[in-house]
Amino acid sequence: MRIVFALLLCxxxxxxxxxxxxxxxxxxxxxxRGCIGCHGASGISTNSAYPSLKxxxxxxxxxxxxxxxxxxxxxxxxxxxxxxxxxxxxxxxGSYIGSLK
Ligand code: HEC
Numbered sequence: 001m002r003i004v005f006a007l008l009l010c011x012x013x014x015x016x017x018x019x020x021x022x023x024x025x026x027x028x029x030x031x032x033r034g035c036i037g038c039h040g041a042s043g044i045s046t047n048s049a050y051p052s053l054k055x056x057x058x059x060x061x062x063x064x065x066x067x068x069x070x071x072x073x074x075x076x077x078x079x080x081x082x083x084x085x086x087x088x089x090x091x092x093x094g095s096y097i098g099s100l101k
Contacts, residue, residue, distance in 0.1 A: 019095060026096025029089050033081070043100045058098025065090045 030036060039045050043054035053061065067073035068082035069090070085093070 022092045022095035023099050024096075025088075026092035026094070029085075029093055030096055033084070033089075035081070035093075038077075043097055053097045054100040056097065058094035061097045062090050062094035065093060 038047070038050040039053050040050075043052055043056075045052045064073060065082050065085060068075065068078040069085060071079065082090075
């Protein structure tokens with residue numbers, strides 16, 4: 001019964017435990033991988049050399065991290081940062097950063 005109720009909430013989009021878990025995982029990756037050092041806490045950069053990420057969509061974040069990882073988008077710093085990210089990391093970072101509105 002509890003599972004049915006949780007599923008119902010997910011389907012209706014009122015509350016998604018899975019999405020919340022992805023965001024939490026993304027937040028911890030954002031900190032542990034050092035993204036915070038350049039892009040700032042909560043995605044607000046305090047250095048004009050580094051873009052703020054806040055307000056960019058989760059799809060945009062995922063696409064650009066994939067592009068940095070596979071070299072379709074070139075930037076020495078970000079190519080190196082993205083090289084170590086797994087598909088799951090990229091997905092979760094998108095969930096977290098995309099939630100910073
Ligand atoms: C040493 C500084 C530095 C670190 C650490 C860093 N970045 Fe970046 N990031 C940059 C710079 C510089 C750019 C702009 C690169 C360019 O012109 O393509 C950028 C661009 C980006 C973009 C594209 C933004 C846009 O507006 O298109 C994303 C997304 C991003 N970084 C995510 C991350 C994530 C996630 C991490 C941690 C895994 C991270 N960055 C770590 C410096 C950094």
